[in-house]
Amino acid sequence: MDGELPHTSPAFTTTWQEWLAESLLRGVAEDEIVSVMRQRGFDHAEAWRLIAAQQKIPSFRVAHRLLCEHRKLRSLTDALSDQWSQSPQATAVPVMDPPDPEAFFERFYFANRPVVVRGLVEQWPALHKWSPDYFAQEFGDTPIEISGDREGDPRFEENFLAHRREITMREFVAHVMADEGNDRYVVARNQLLQRPAFRRLLDDIHHLPGFLAPVTLSRAKLWFGPAGTLTPLHHDDSNILFVQIQGSKLVRLVEPHSLPRLYGEQGGHSSVDLDDxxxxxxxxxxxxxxxxxxxxxxxxxxxxxxxxxxVMSVETSISLSFVGGFDLPGHSTSWRYA
Ligand SMILES: O=C(O)CCC(=O)C(=O)O
Incomplete structure (x- = not known):
């Protein structure tokens, strides 16, 4: 704080003004504020007068209103999160078998609840055709982009661009068959199915009437890697239908109201290592x-x-994500959080 004068109150500098505004907004009791100001040389009556004046400043009043609204929203998300933790669905994701589009939207999509759907894609040729061997045989010499050298960088997701590597499909398949771990992974952002050489793979996935809009299939995003690949805790901006074509994946899920407790960073990633x-x-x-x-x-x-x-792959894995584009009369909602 600025210098003290023995007989009169110190100057009410910008530093003091900010300190006072912040203390009030943070909910510090007024008599505590007065006590600090007195210790720093402010006259008792002057301290009370400055507090009252601060509370009349229009921009302060607006900030106070917005903060109250924020606190109210925060306590609502805490209450909803607490309520969710008591639901049986908080410990196990329900399974829908056979698929029922009406129940899918009513009970899960619109209720914002996860569900595993069995039997939805059983007619897809991809389920029986796609494998590391098949990819090597069909596309062996074709260069692909992968996310590489991930294990040396704890922030490999945020640094995605620095981890783009090009190798042939054959080389990548050899790695998938020989090694486990998170070092190399074809992720959605590598856009493999968007490359002309791979478009014909889309013939192996079929329309899912009542679930996805037809156009959504052409925007499929591929994940391909060995056992042990890891996608750290994050959220996306849309509903996603995640389909497992080969192998299996362990998925941990946290409901949206926990957001204030997940130490999120810009772009939707959490700083928390959910494995430890x-x-x-x-x-x-x-x-x-x-x-x-x-x-x-x-x-x-x-x-x-x-x-x-x-998401962690338990064994060699091929998956697809369909981001938004559900079969709805209205639009697919997305979350603009940036
Ligand atoms: O399969 C993975 O590794 C991650 C999938 C995922 O995060 C997604 O589809 O949004």
């Missing part, structure tokens, strides 16, 4: 309810809007 939560660094994670499910070959998982997810 450090409660000293991330104490708010203590009571966050985490749901776990395994998605197996031929199953589809609805990743609802705003749900955080962490």
């Amino acid at each position: 939560v450090d409660l000293t660094r991330f104490p708010l994670m203590r009571d966050v309810p985490v749901t776990e499910t395994t998605v197996r070959q031929g199953e589809a998982l609805l990743l609802p809007l705003g749900w955080w997810h962490w």
Whole structure:
């Protein structure tokens, strides 16, 4: 704080003005504020006068209103999160078998609840055709983009651009067959199915009437890698239908109201390692309810809007994500959070 004068109150500098505004907005009791100001040389009556004056400043009043609204929203999300933790669905993701589009939308999509759907894609040739061997045989010499050298960089997701590598499909398949781990992975952002050489793979996936709009199939995003690939805790901006073509994946899910306790970074990633939560660094994670499910070959998982997810492949795995583009009369909602 600025210098003190023995007989009169110190100057009410910008530093003091900010300190006072911030203390009031943070809910510090007024008599505590007065006590601090008196210790720093302010006259008792002057301190009270400055507090009253601060509370009349229009911009302060607006900030106070917005903060109250924020606190109210925060306590609502905490209450909803607490309520969710008591639901049986908080410990196990329900399974729908056989697929029922009406129930899918009513009970899960619009209710913002995850569900595993069995039997939805059983007619897809991809289920029986696609494998590392098939990819090597059909596209062996074709260069592909992968996400590489991930294990040396804890922030490999945020640094995605720095991890783009080009190798042939044959080289990548050899790695998938020989190694486990997270070092090399073909991820959605590598856009493999958007490359002309791979478009014909889309003939092996068929329209899912009542679930996805036809155009959505052409926007399929591929994930292909060995056992042990890891996609850290993050959220997307749309509902996603995640389909397991080969192998299986362990998926951990956290409902959206836990957002204030997930230590999110810009772009939708969490700083928390969900495999080994450090409660000293991330104490708010203590009571966050985490749901776990395994998605197996031929199953589809609805990743609802705003749900955080962490995904690890249990064995060699090929999956597809369909982002938005559900078969609805209205639009597919997306979340603009940036
Ligand atoms: O399969 C994975 O590794 C991640 C899938 C995912 O995060 C997604 O589809 O949004």
